[in-house]
Amino acid sequence: GPNNLPPIEAVYLGCPVIITNIAGHLEQMKDLAAFFDGRNPGQLADIMNRFMSDKEYRNSLIDKGNKVREYWQNYKYIDSIKPLLEIQM
DSSP states (O other), rough: OOOOHHHHHHHTTTOOOOEEOOOOHHHTTTTSSEEEEEOOOOOOHHHHHHHHHHHHHHHHHHHHHHHHHHHHHTTTHHHHHHHHHHOOO
């Protein structure tokens, strides 16, 4: 924490995101992802099928991500965590 970077990275790269509906994911991803109950694999399958068959739905998530990508780019998130990742020699 405090953030889950893979979904943000996926959105930033223009990928539609399917993620579980736990509170942290809902808060972080808002309307940028398709959510499913992780205890219900049928929901995941339904969303995957919808992504495959409903190009408009899939592209709507990608378009929303494209609109916030600029925010993340300007925020320079990596600059704030880079010092934490550098190894002291």
